[in-house]
Amino acid sequence: MLPLSYAVRNLFRSKSRLLQTIGGSAMVVLLVMASVAINNGMKRVLSASGSDRNVILVGAGSEESIQRSEVPERTAGIAEAAVAGITENLGVRAVSSEIHYMNYISLPNGNRSQALLRGVTLQALRVHPEVRLTAGNFPGAGELMVGRLAWRKLGLAESDLKPGGTLTLENQSLKISGIFAAPGTVLESEIWATLGDLRVLAKRETISCVVLRLDDPADFAEADLFAKQRLDLELTALRESDYYSRLSSFFKPLRAMTWITAGLIAAGALFGGVNTLYAAFASRVREMATLQSIGFGRGALLASLIQESTLACLTGALLASVIAVAFLDGRTVPFSIGAFTLEVGPGVAITGIVTGLLLGLLGALPPAIRCLKPPLPTALRMS
Amino acid sequence: MSEPMIQCRGVSKSYHKGNIVVTPLEALDLDVAKGEFLALMGPSGSGKTTLLNLLSGIDSPTSGSLVIAGIELSKLSRRALTKWRANHVGYIFQLYHLVPVLTAFENVELPLLLSPISKKERHARVETALSLVGLSDRMHHTPAELSGGQEQRVAIARAVVADPPLLVADEPTGDLDRESAVRILDLIRQLARDYGKTIVMVTHDAKAAAAADRTLHLEKGQLLENP
Amino acid sequence: MNAAINLLKLAWIQLTRHRVRSLLTIFGVASGMFLFTAVETLQRSLGKATEASAADTTLVVYRENRFCPSASRLPEHYADEIRRIAGVREVIPVQIVVNNCGASLDVITFRGVPDELLRKFAPEIEIIEGSEGEWKRRDDGALLGEVFAKRRGLKPGDRFDAAGVTVTVSGILRSPFAQDNNVAYVKLPFLQQASRAGLGVVTQFNVRVTESKQLEPVATAIDELFRSGQEPTDTRPEKAFFAETASELVELIGFTRWLGIGAVIAVGGLVANALLLVVRGRVKEHAVLRTLGFPGRAIGWLVLSEGGMLGLAGGVVGVGMAAGFLRWQNFTMGNEGQTLAIQPDATVIVIGVLAALALGIFASLWPAYQAMTQPIVKNLRS
Numbered sequence: 002m003l004p005l006s007y008a009v010r011n012l013f014r015s016k017s018r019l020l021q022t023i024g025g026s027a028m029v030v031l032l033v034m035a036s037v038a039i040n041n042g043m044k045r046v047l048s049a050s051g052s053d054r055n056v057i058l059v060g061a062g063s064e065e066s067i068q069r070s071e072v073p074e075r076t077a078g079i080a081e082a083a084v085a086g087i088t089e090n091l092g093v094r095a096v097s098s099e100i101h102y103m104n105y106i107s108l109p110n111g112n113r114s115q116a117l118l119r120g121v122t123l124q125a126l127r128v129h130p131e132v133r134l135t136a137g138n139f140p141g142a143g144e145l146m147v148g149r150l151a152w153r154k155l156g157l158a159e160s161d162l163k164p165g166g167t168l169t170l171e172n173q174s175l176k177i178s179g180i181f182a183a184p185g186t187v188l189e190s191e192i193w194a195t196l197g198d199l200r201v202l203a204k205r206e207t208i209s210c211v212v213l214r215l216d217d218p219a220d221f222a223e224a225d226l227f228a229k230q231r232l233d234l235e236l237t238a239l240r241e242s243d244y245y246s247r248l249s250s251f252f253k254p255l256r257a258m259t260w261i262t263a264g265l266i267a268a269g270a271l272f273g274g275v276n277t278l279y280a281a282f283a284s285r286v287r288e289m290a291t292l293q294s295i296g297f298g299r300g301a302l303l304a305s306l307i308q309e310s311t312l313a314c315l316t317g318a319l320l321a322s323v324i325a326v327a328f329l330d331g332r333t334v335p336f337s338i339g340a341f342t343l344e345v346g347p348g349v350a351i352t353g354i355v356t357g358l359l360l361g362l363l364g365a366l367p368p369a370i371r372c373l374k375p376p377l378p379t380a381l382r383m384s
Numbered sequence: 385m386s387e388p389m390i391q392c393r394g395v396s397k398s399y400h401k402g403n404i405v406v407t408p409l410e411a412l413d414l415d416v417a418k419g420e421f422l423a424l425m426g427p428s429g430s431g432k433t434t435l436l437n438l439l440s441g442i443d444s445p446t447s448g449s450l451v452i453a454g455i456e457l458s459k460l461s462r463r464a465l466t467k468w469r470a471n472h473v474g475y476i477f478q479l480y481h482l483v484p485v486l487t488a489f490e491n492v493e494l495p496l497l498l499s500p501i502s503k504k505e506r507h508a509r510v511e512t513a514l515s516l517v518g519l520s521d522r523m524h525h526t527p528a529e530l531s532g533g534q535e536q537r538v539a540i541a542r543a544v545v546a547d548p549p550l551l552v553a554d555e556p557t558g559d560l561d562r563e564s565a566v567r568i569l570d571l572i573r574q575l576a577r578d579y580g581k582t583i584v585m586v587t588h589d590a591k592a593a594a595a596a597d598r599t600l601h602l603e604k605g606q607l608l609e610n611p
Numbered sequence: 612m613n614a615a616i617n618l619l620k621l622a623w624i625q626l627t628r629h630r631v632r633s634l635l636t637i638f639g640v641a642s643g644m645f646l647f648t649a650v651e652t653l654q655r656s657l658g659k660a661t662e663a664s665a666a667d668t669t670l671v672v673y674r675e676n677r678f679c680p681s682a683s684r685l686p687e688h689y690a691d692e693i694r695r696i697a698g699v700r701e702v703i704p705v706q707i708v709v710n711n712c713g714a715s716l717d718v719i720t721f722r723g724v725p726d727e728l729l730r731k732f733a734p735e736i737e738i739i740e741g742s743e744g745e746w747k748r749r750d751d752g753a754l755l756g757e758v759f760a761k762r763r764g765l766k767p768g769d770r771f772d773a774a775g776v777t778v779t780v781s782g783i784l785r786s787p788f789a790q791d792n793n794v795a796y797v798k799l800p801f802l803q804q805a806s807r808a809g810l811g812v813v814t815q816f817n818v819r820v821t822e823s824k825q826l827e828p829v830a831t832a833i834d835e836l837f838r839s840g841q842e843p844t845d846t847r848p849e850k851a852f853f854a855e856t857a858s859e860l861v862e863l864i865g866f867t868r869w870l871g872i873g874a875v876i877a878v879g880g881l882v883a884n885a886l887l888l889v890v891r892g893r894v895k896e897h898a899v900l901r902t903l904g905f906p907g908r909a910i911g912w913l914v915l916s917e918g919g920m921l922g923l924a925g926g927v928v929g930v931g932m933a934a935g936f937l938r939w940q941n942f943t944m945g946n947e948g949q950t951l952a953i954q955p956d957a958t959v960i961v962i963g964v965l966a967a968l969a970l971g972i973f974a975s976l977w978p979a980y981q982a983m984t985q986p987i988v989k990n991l992r993s
Binding site for chain 1: 631632635636638639640642643645646676677678679681682684708709710711712713714715716717774775776805806807858859863870873874877878880881884885888891892
């Protein structure tokens with residue numbers, strides 16, 4: 002076997018080619034890492050947003066989008082009494098009537114932006130225990146509670162939404178009474194108002210859904226039975242976690258687009274790299290032949306050539322990792338129903354390293370084989 | 385006796401190699417008659433190739449006058465020199481320098497691609513050149529499919545296809561076995577005798593030089609009849 | 612001129628006889644151009660849907676300050692009042708039901724219309740399969756837009772359900788209005804009941820005016836008419852309406868512009884790299900050509916030709932594959948009840964191929980300059 006230092010020194014023979022390889026592989030690995038991070042981030046926020054202990058009662062036919070759903074007001078009271086297994090605390094059952102509403106909100110700087118509004122009562126806090134107030138109070142009439150990442154969705158700076166500020170909806174000025182956090186879920190991008198206010202502002206006679214929290218996820222069957230029996234209410238029972246995983250598959254085509262883009266760019270970079278290596282190795286045929294005549298086997302030489310290429314690509318992968326950690330980690334990316342945070346974790350890092358390895362291997366293999374193929378006598382005479 | 389084909393007067397060539405100034409040729413005088421086959425010999429680094437480069441117009445003298453077929457080369461612009469080269473000189477290299485992906489036919493065709501002649505005429509001239517060197521049956525082979533001697537013959541065909549009056553050859557037999565070398569030298573001599581081409585050949589090999597009409601020795605930038 | 616053509620042929624020979632190297636570069640360029648074409652198609656499709664043209668004669672009357680179809684509720688009788696405004700040719704009430712308001716590729720849109728009005732409103736629509744009579748006969752019949760039917764593999768007689776609505780396919784239509792081709796038309800009363808909006812309520816009104824310069828005055832007149840009513844309206848030309856409503860989609864597609872630029876840079880880099888390798892590898896060959904009398908610019912022309920041909924070949928492959936793929940897949944993007952068909956047209960294809968050719972030539976400029984300025988004597992010796 003040839004020593005590793007041989008491969009390293011050969012890399013430095015052409016500094017411009019080395020830089021090119023490192024740069025190209027860094028770009029590809031960065032793209033792949035970004036795609037994985039985006040994919041994971043979106044999936045993570047959607048799966049965290051839905052608890053399997055929660056059941057959403059939506060209008061039949063609106064299982065894919067709560068915003069379209071219409072549920073009679075009286076449903077909450079009926080469900081509270083009829084469904085067994087609802088979490089109870091000090092005699093109060095965890096049942097929340099909610100209106101989910103998306104509309105334009107006028108911002109303090111004069112712009113308009115689309116916002117996700119949820120009309121709730123205090124019951125919402127029993128059903129969504131992950132929601133915590135971090136500043137100010139739960140909203141009263143004429144007030145709003147703003148999620149910690151709502152600024153991202155609205156396109157404002159984080160400092161623009163503080164308790165005491167105002168937002169305008171349907172020509173009504175609403176005061177921001179507080180800020181809430183619901184880490185890792187889409188709820189953090191929402192703006193919560195009182196159920197009463199939103200009923201008036203959205204001009205609804207019905208609510209969007211009723212959310213129940215169960216002690217035991219298996220009791221979902223009870224809620225399901227309730228929905229099927231009460232045909233007059235026209236309900237469907239959905240596990241909250243199922244609702245969000247359905248949403249996740251709704252966004253799959255868009256995620257696929259990210260992958261396809263990364264794939265195309267990787268292919269382009271790979272073609273360019275193989276081309277470069279064909280030229281680079283072509284001028285070393287005689288060198289390889291000389292080494293063979295000294296006594297090194299073809300396998301050892303192949304390994305050395307691949308070592309060279311892989312070292313360069315892994316350096317590129319390292320560079321990409323540094324950039325990813327510096328610029329991608331912790332970034333929030335907004336999408337239609339919320340925002341997710343990019344996490345450059347072990348999964349992403351491993352994918353990056355594997356990509357670098359594959360680039361090095363695949364990029365070098367065909368040219369290296371061609372370089373070592375000619376029979377010795379011919380190879381020794383090549384220029 | 386008509387005007388000499390080549391007339392050098394006080395030709396010098398020097399160039400910089402890093403911080404040192406190298407002067408391979410110093411105030412050289414040379415006359416070569418039309419249709420003469422001249423051999424140039426000398427140790428390595430004596431400036432033989434430099435002189436060849438000057439005669440073939442791919443390099444210019446630092447000082448002195450260089451008249452070929454009545455034209456003062458040092459007065460020509462680079463563009464004019466390139467044009468002159470295309471029509472007046474054929475260069476034969478030691479390592480043939482054929483384009484590896486082109487067939488023999490296509491290699492010989494190369495000098496004619498720049499002239500306005502029709503495709504038909506171009507093909508006719510290529511075929512003539514190839515039959516002159518005896519390779520009509522190998523027209524569509526690539527250099528990889530030809531022996532060393534055959535490759536050199538293709539190179540010669542390429543050198544004469546545009547019918548230049550002057551041919552320069554840099555160690556044309558240097559890479560060939562004895563038998564092929566003899567055939568190449570015969571061909572070159574035939575070009576001088578039967579076609580009136582003026583030929584200047586640089587060589588290491590005394591046997592090759594013997595094929596020429598006259599031999600000159602180049603030593604320390606000076607030409608001598610006898611070493 | 613002759614010389615230039617001869618040199619082109621020589622460059623072509625060099626390209627075809629270095630098969631592996633050329634194919635690698637061509638496929639690399641093709642990858643980049645595939646991406647570029649996809650992005651260009653998105654941009655152009657969006658442009659066609661949102662940029663006003665002189666042939667536009669449709670207004671959309673929507674509930675003021677509403678954007679999701681389920682939130683816009685207008686009384687059906689507004690249609691009669693709108694019809695009386697000067698400059699209005701026809702009005703059609705439309706109830707819209709979508710399976711999801713968010714922007715994505717797999718959105719299903721139902722449009723409920725009064726069956727006797729569809730023909731009056733849009734006489735340009737032609738039924739290419741099934742029959743309109745069949746549609747009128749059935750309560751739950753649906754006329755599917757061509758693209759919609761192809762995407763889901765549906766034909767007359769099939770039943771399908773989505774967003775809580777179950778319909779039977781009565782026919783397939785083709786319309787010059789892009790959005791019609793991506794939706795399913797059903798009977799208005801049927802949809803009002805199925806979506807629980809209730810009879811007498813619709814999402815919007817589509818208004819055809821007599822000529823495009825009537826668009827603004829009629830829009831103003833309509834909004835004025837209902838300003839102080841129970842349900843105030845916001846009336847805009849259809850394309851402007853699309854741009855504002857499907858803002859998420861517009862933003863998403865706007866972002867892809869960067870991808871397109873990235874693709875162009877990548878392609879340029881690939882070709883430049885490939886040609887630099889070529890030039891470096893042919894140093895001696897070029898020197899020999901110079902001795903044969905080839906001027907520097909002939910050598911430069913050879914390099915540029917090779918680069919241009921590589922770009923062109925890669926462009927044809929990449930653009931062709933992208934256009935074919937998009938045509939075959941019939942992608943439709945939807946957002947807030949608006950649909951956008953992603954279809955490449957001849958302009959996209961031509962732009963793509965020409966761009967690839969231009970890129971190939973541009974990327975070869977530096978390598979060509981390198982080749983032209985290589986010293987002859989030194990390189991003969993090497």
